[in-house]
Amino acid sequence: MSTDARINNEPGFVLHTYPFKETSVVAEVFTRSHGRLALIARGARRPASALRGLMQPFSPLLLSWFGKADLKTLHAVEWQGGMPAPQGRALMCGFYLNELLLRLLARADAHEALYDRYVATLEQLAGEPGAGDDERGVYLERILRRFEKTLLSEIGYGATFDVDAESGAGIDPAARYVFQPERGAMRSVGQPGCPVSGQTLVDLAADRFDRPATLAEAKALMRTLINHTLGAKPLYTRQLLRELTELTQ
Numbered sequence: 001m002s003t004d005a006r007i008n009n010e011p012g013f014v015l016h017t018y019p020f021k022e023t024s025v026v027a028e029v030f031t032r033s034h035g036r037l038a039l040i041a042r043g044a045r046r047p048a049s050a051l052r053g054l055m056q057p058f059s060p061l062l063l064s065w066f067g068k069a070d071l072k073t074l075h076a077v078e079w080q081g082g083m084p085a086p087q088g089r090a091l092m093c094g095f096y097l098n099e100l101l102l103r104l105l106a107r108a109d110a111h112e113a114l115y116d117r118y119v120a121t122l123e124q125l126a127g128e129p130g131a132g133d134d135e136r137g138v139y140l141e142r143i144l145r146r147f148e149k150t151l152l153s154e155i156g157y158g159a160t161f162d163v164d165a166e167s168g169a170g171i172d173p174a175a176r177y178v179f180q181p182e183r184g185a186m187r188s189v190g191q192p193g194c195p196v197s198g199q200t201l202v203d204l205a206a207d208r209f210d211r212p213a214t215l216a217e218a219k220a221l222m223r224t225l226i227n228h229t230l231g232a233k234p235l236y237t238r239q240l241l242r243e244l245t246e247l248t249q
Helices: 089-104 112-126 136-154 198-205 212-230 236-248
Strands: 007-020 024-031 035-041 061-066 071-079 176-180 184-186 194-197
Touching: 007 035, 007 089, 007 112, 024 061, 024 089, 024 112, 035 061, 089 112, 089 136, 089 212, 089 236, 112 136, 136 212, 176 198, 194 198, 194 212, 198 212
Parallel strands: 035 071
Antiparallel strands: 007 024, 007 061, 024 035, 061 071, 176 184, 176 194
16 A cells, blocks of 8 residues: 555544644544554644544544655544543543553554454443442453553563463462563562562463452553563653552542
8 A cells, every 4th residue: 555545534543632833733543454643633723623622532533644754644533422431530541541552552553453452441441340340440450451461462572471481381370470571470589570479470361350469460560561661761641540549548
């Protein structure tokens, strides 16, 4: 496909916007078939612009654009509706997801499975815990851990949680391990890394987050892996979520 091809009616979400020149904005978007893109929405800051109210996070859109360069031109957008936006702390969780996508995804690299998980995660954030779920905070933590795990796998960090990196043996649920981002889980005592129980590693491999200990250790382990991938610059929304949690305790 030509780099200046016109793309029409591509499903996507706005991750972030910032001003561009006097009346326009640049929208960082996440699309299903074209990945993360930067689109100029010309005139979107004018009071009468039809785009002004549409370029908001967490709204399902159909996006149409054209252009050769990395910064392409948005020429049409249609609101799809049908999805309630997250509220309260769940809204901050949604901004955390958006910041992860902005920081970790390369431009124009499609991740259709991740896009589908993102849509499902937004729906879960806007929902309420079911009869079998714990209180709201635990419900949100489980949602975030599953998304983080999917994201790391999609960008090429397919961490193996159920195998000892040194011996190749299966993880012993009763043992203690350390997890190093470059190597994996190791039973060796005294080595640097994120401490984690064998049971948590087994649960992570099976995508189970029912045990409170698993949820707590999975949070620390996901943070270790994400920090390793991000480098030195911290996540702004992570700090806000931490402060929000402290205020509500």
